[in-house]
Amino acid sequence: MIDAVIIGGGACGLMCAVQAGFLGKEVLILEKNEKPGAKILISGGGRCNYTNLYSGPQNFISQNEHFSKSAFSQWTVEDTISFFSSYGIEGQEKTLGQLFPVSNKAKDVVEVFTNLCRDLGQEIRCNCDVKSVEKTADGFTVMYEQDGKAKQIKSSKVVIASGGLPVQKMGASDFGLKLAKQFGLRLVETAPALVxxxxxxxxxxxxxxxxxxxxxxxxxxxxxxxxxxxxxxxxxxxxxxxxxxxxxxxxxxxxxxxxxxxxxxxxxxxxxxxxxxxxxxxxxxxxxxxxxxxxxxxxxxxxxxxxxxxxxxxxxxxxxxxxxxxxxxxxxxGYERAEVMRGGVATDDLSSKTLEAKKIPGLFFGGECVDVTGWLGGYNFQWAWASGFVIAQHI
CATH class of the missing domain: 2.40.30.10 (Translation factors)
Structure with a gap:
């Protein structure tokens, strides 16, 4: 029994695993692709616009415009800049507050997380297709296939950081939305955004x-x-x-x-x-x-x-x-040309302070699958980092 299974090794999932590791918690990331951080690697033309200097709740679309305020107060833009700077990534502003690594290499961002996960003992399993998540008396059972073999793992907490519907070739799926529906959470109608x-x-x-x-x-x-x-x-x-x-x-x-x-x-x-x-x-x-x-x-x-x-x-x-x-x-x-998905898991069914499902203790949702959609220019990464950090404090 580990502390948490994180479904999705993108920006939110990776940040969550690292921050949990800092707190001495053991988590496992299940990633659908061959490598973690697939969308990070293609973002900004491979340069990764990893935050925006002017990011705030006003730059996000949600049915509850106040929902993201708690997460952004717990993990600020300054926290993002300081975090990456600590691991050798200095930012350079391009236009309108968009911050890119000086190296202009998105892989440097991903390597920060993969190196930290290795150092902290957080496992990332790739080529994993999660089939189901079931609630049990003492937590959850996650069923998945890895390289064609059926497997399962038990955990006291589950984090859904599986992203949204863009881009299918990057492993995008509606898994997070289906799971939310399975557990009785409401969904805000989804659509391609930044498209x-x-x-x-x-x-x-x-x-x-x-x-x-x-x-x-x-x-x-x-x-x-x-x-x-x-x-x-x-x-x-x-x-x-x-x-x-x-x-x-x-x-x-x-x-x-x-x-x-x-x-x-x-x-x-x-x-x-x-x-x-x-x-x-x-x-x-x-x-x-x-x-x-x-x-x-x-x-x-x-x-x-x-x-x-x-x-x-x-x-x-x-x-x-x-x-x-x-x-x-x-x-x-459509989703193949969209940067992100609009809509997703209704924020009214999540705690704004912890991102835990109100009806299902131990089940958390972060990143793009939540009804919090940022503007173009690093805002969605800021939400991913912030939501990953917040969840890590409570798993």
Whole structure:
């Protein structure tokens, strides 16, 4: 009988095992993949944006916006930075508080945990497919297969850190959700989050022809707005601002794109009219965007007219298009392209202080399978580290 079985050797599970080891507790990680930390290794293009300097409860989506406050007070951004620094990983800020290892190597992050687990005597068993978790009089029995062989282990506590539904080739599954349902916990409807959006219909070809063009924009809906780059693709839109808004977007809704968020296009055109009225609108737009994008606007705007000859109605059309380009995405690109899952185990059924299931003593949920979804830029890692730490204190 060990102190806990941790199902999932990702960010939350690894942090939980290490922190439990610091407290003298013996745990076992059961990992589905050949190696632990699969999603850590591919995050940030293999560079691992392991936290965000500005991370706080306001950067997370949940039906209970206050739920994460306790975990983030127990394990802060400063704790994350100090922890990794202690084991040789210094951070460098890229943009908007995003912190990456100076080495730019995600494997360095994983090695911190695998080395500590080895030193602390915490076992990581890989190629393990957990089949069931059953409650017993003195704890739990976990049934699993390892390399085709059926096995079981008894434990007084079980930690579900099995992640969410993205990305299947990284071992993603709905195991955590099914287990929560098995034990009578409620689920918040799940959906892909931080995911590119697809465009179909009459404008699809226009978007596809612009594939590879990137523009700094403000992307908004009635819930929130983000200022970062958007990226045109063969199937629609991606880039940081689109990934961010996707977590707040629902099918059938429109989004608004301001393609010049810090200047007024009307002021620029008016200035050009006074200085050189013979200049075309295309020339003005080409000073703001790539030539290809400026030329593509001929579909919507009178780009070949001299700015001096633009009518008031045309100026209004230009202003509305540049500052409030509205579109209705056809959908998203699904879990295989999503960074994370939105929704999951309902926070009302978990203790915010311990992350233990209120109905099932000894059963804990952390990381992505819980209804706490962060923004793009290291926020979800901060939640994983924090939830892993909190659980470790109570197993």
């Amino acid at each position: 590119p959006l697809s465009i179909t219909g009459k404008d699809a070809e226009w978007f596809a022809n612009l594939a590879g063009n990137s523009i700094f924009c403000r992307v908004s809906n009635h819930r929130i707005s983000f200022e970062e780059n958007i990226l045109f693709t063969h199937w629609g839109l991606s880039g940081p601002a689109i990934l961010q808004i996707s977590s707040y977007w629902r099918p059938g809704e429109s989004i608004s794109i301001d393609m010049l968020p810090h200047q007024a296009i009307s002021d620029l055109v008016e200035r050009e009219r006074k200085q050189n009225g013979t200049k075309t609108l295309l020339t003005v737009l080409s000073s703001l965007y790539t030539r290809k994008f400026a030329e593509s606007l001929a579909k919507y705007l009178p780009v070949n007219k001299n700015v001096a000859s633009l009518t008031r109605q045309e100026l209004d059309t230009i202003t509305a298009f540049i500052h409030d380009f509205r579109l209705k995405p056809a959908g998203d690109k």
